[in-house]
Amino acid sequence: MAIPTANYLSHNLQIEAVQTCPPRSVTAEPRPTRRVSVTDDLAGTGIFSKCLNMILCYNKSTEEDTGYLVAGWFKESLGKAMSDLPMLSGRFRVPAKGGEPAVVANDSGVRLLEARIPMSLKQFLDTKDKEDIEAKLVFWKDIDEEIPQYSPLVYVQVTNFECGGYSVGISCSILLADLFMMSDFLHKWANIHSKLMEQIGEKKKVVPLFYFHNDEKSKIIPTILTNSDQRKNGSQTIIFKNVVARENPGFETEPYKNLSFQAIKKAEKQMGVEIGPKISLIIQVSADMMKIGSFQKDGDEVIVGSKSNGNYEDALSNAKWDDLGEICFHEKNKADYVSYWIGSKHGDDVILIAIASSQDKGLHEKSFVLSIPN
Structure with missing residues (x-):
């Protein structure tokens, strides 16, 4: 049997x-x-x-x-x-x-x-x-x-x-x-x-x-x-973190917008794939405010900010939910x-979630969660 x-x-x-x-x-x-x-x-x-x-x-x-x-x-x-x-x-x-x-x-x-x-x-x-x-x-x-x-x-x-x-x-x-x-x-x-x-x-x-x-x-x-x-749908999830000492812990000012773009570039390098071109973006601007939208990786920089104001890729480190x-x-x-x-209903969606959280002693942590289809 x-x-x-x-x-x-x-x-x-x-x-x-x-x-x-x-x-x-x-x-x-x-x-x-x-x-x-x-x-x-x-x-x-x-x-x-x-x-x-x-x-x-x-x-x-x-x-x-x-x-x-x-x-x-x-x-x-x-x-x-x-x-x-x-x-x-x-x-x-x-x-x-x-x-x-x-x-x-x-x-x-x-x-x-x-x-x-x-x-x-x-x-x-x-x-x-x-x-x-x-x-x-x-x-x-x-x-x-x-x-x-x-x-x-x-x-x-x-x-x-x-x-x-x-x-x-x-x-x-x-x-x-x-x-x-x-x-x-x-x-x-x-x-x-x-x-x-x-x-x-x-x-x-x-x-x-x-x-x-x-x-x-x-x-x-x-x-x-x-x-x-x-x-x-067989997607991969990758998480990056960035801890900085800043007065403003949100994503409204540089370099935080650039970090979203750099998270995408770092994921591409690590995974050996090209992400996009369209990316769904969810940004936690503050505890009581979320920003939802999408952008073209190589064309629309309204949300993620200018790519020419510095390279912040080295500021991002890999993280896991091992705990x-x-x-x-x-x-x-x-x-x-x-x-x-x-x-996600659509298996080909690339999703980027940018999260800000305050920490002690003036340090602020930014987390970037990327969901990438295989």
């Missing part, structure tokens, strides 16, 4: 529960708002479909360490974590009569899903071509272009493997990618969850209120309600596998 392949099994992933997780406390007025300045047609930027994806896979460490229990307690721990960063539970709004679109922290919540897949974690890790499976381990629904205010901007999917291992898949709108990458949110959330599990461990076995595991065959959520727009493997949701159980990529 032929043994089903990992790719075949991945198509049998089943969503077992879907719920909404709001912040634990109501966000105080005035609610945080992130304005979105768009240089092109809003729909033409592809901003409704672009998202950051992360997958963390864990082997079962104890009897209590299961994906079902982790997901059950996520409702509480994630709610607490979002109280300090309510923008993650917000929604994208487009004014009816002109005005600038924005993400508003309205406490609508993130979407939390539980799933199971008929394979072991080892089967997944041993599979050479993981792209099809990884796309199933995270859930994403494109923001509705007509009524975006009803679309979640963050999804969390906990997938249970047959061996007892599980994965935590996170997808978020590209408009919020910097909050996951630069705010240390994942570590804060994991610490909150670990402390919660310690408190529970001191008592007798406690089943979370939102516990959907059933020893019998669970009811499957209808496909029409859980049709994911997730995709993984993601240190995120432990249960005791000291570290992730056995970590993956991250930028998702």
